[in-house]
Amino acid sequence: MTNQQTVKHLTQTAMVTALIIVLGFFPGIPVGIIPVPIVLQNMGIFLAAELLGRKYGTIAVALFLGLVALGLPLLSGGRGGAAVFLGPTGGYLVAWLLAPILIGTLMKLTPATTSGYWWLEVGIVWLAGIAFVDIVGAVWLAIQSNMTLSAALLSNLAFIPGDIIKATLAVLIARRVRAVIDFGVAA
Ligand code: BTN
DSSP: OOHHHHHHHHHHHHHHHHHHHHHTTSOOBOOSSSSOOBOSHHHHHHHHHHHHHHHHHHHHHHHHHHHHHTTOOOBTTTBOSGGGGGSTTHHHHHHHHHHHHHHHHHHHHSSTTSTTOHHHHHHHHIIIIIIHHHHHHHHHHHHHHTOOHHHHHHHGGGGHHHHHHHHHHHHHHHHHHHHHSOOOTTO
16 A cells, blocks of 8 residues: 555544544433433444445544543543443443444455445444444443343343434445545455
């Protein structure tokens, strides 16, 4: 890869990190049963994976989480600081870091990014961006708040309809954007 390509990818990475930050301006919606809100910010994680692929998608999310860990109030509702990683949503945050690796790897191993296979790409994001993230989040939530694992998993069903809409939209948007801008999704 030339220096010019590296600069291009890092610029795109910074722009996607900025997008994740902007999506955090929308406050979370409390669900009541668990201390985990419905957020728009996870759509930014889907887009990071979809647009940038596993390497730069992970860098974009890591950059975002690093800024949160440093104390910047970038999570939905203006939260931040290292303590959030040990709070009730810590499992989701760690899973956000891993999601682009999973999504990017599955996209690379399948024809998901090619024309006509949008449904496969949607399925991959549902699996690795929703199911995986919600399961990891629920496991940590159960440990952190003394809930049973089954109660934590069941309560996560509240996120599924919204997450399905966000993930499907992210795939449709990413396919349009990738058609006109080379994001190096295979990286
Ligand atoms: C935070 O702001 O501390 C992280 C919030 C995590 C919310 C999770 S992400 C998956 C699921 N879908 C949502 O809309 N909310 C939860």
